[in-house]
Amino acid sequence: MKTMKTKVLKKENIKRQWYIIDANEKILGRLASRIARILTGKNKSQYTPHVDCGDFVIVLNADKFRVTGKKMTDKIYYSHSFYPGGLKQISLAEMIRKHPGRAIYHAVSGMLPKNRLRDRRLTRLRIYPNGVHPHQAQGPVVINIYKEKQKEN
Numbered sequence: 001m002k003t004m005k006t007k008v009l010k011k012e013n014i015k016r017q018w019y020i021i022d023a024n025e026k027i028l029g030r031l032a033s034r035i036a037r038i039l040t041g042k043n044k045s046q047y048t049p050h051v052d053c054g055d056f057v058i059v060l061n062a063d064k065f066r067v068t069g070k071k072m073t074d075k076i077y078y079s080h081s082f083y084p085g086g087l088k089q090i091s092l093a094e095m096i097r098k099h100p101g102r103a104i105y106h107a108v109s110g111m112l113p114k115n116r117l118r119d120r121r122l123t124r125l126r127i128y129p130n131g132v133h134p135h136q137a138q139g140p141v142v143i144n145i146y147k148e149k150q151k152e153n
Contacts, residue, residue: 007046008048008051009051009053011051014051014052014053016054016124017055017056018056018138018139018140018141019038019055019056019058019141019142020058020060020140020142020143021057021059021060021145022061023059023062023104024061025064025066026146027067027068028065028066028067028071029067029107030145031059031104031107032108033111035057035108035111036108036111038054038055038057039054039112039121039122040054040112043055052117052120054124055124056124056125056138056140057125058126058128058133058140059104059126059127060128060130060131060132060133061128061131062104062128063096063100063129065103065104067092071092072091072093073091074091075091076089076090076091077089077090077091077095077103077106100127100129105122108122108125109122
């Protein structure tokens, strides 16, 4: 009886691709989960959990995403300076106004596995608040993260 061998991806055999995702009118959580999947490399057939085999992701129009419900006013991001009285809080609407890409960064960061590869994966995420990016030389591929539903008559 023949046994199948499992192919293990090595660091030398990784081929990284660049992808462009337009965040315009996309829902934040679904957008972040698709980006996290690409950064970890789970969209590839040769995915290996302990090897950082993910691709680069460029997110355009980072300030034009959507959220459902009342998250724009009710979702609060907290940070603390570790000094007494050092708790700071900012709502999602205010964060989009001050730092357009930081909300997407936080969402993607929370969806990545909490391990040694997380920081390295986040360095491959490039977020731009408008539709212009300086990565044309890398030959990025535009992808649509939502599958288009066919309308039946």
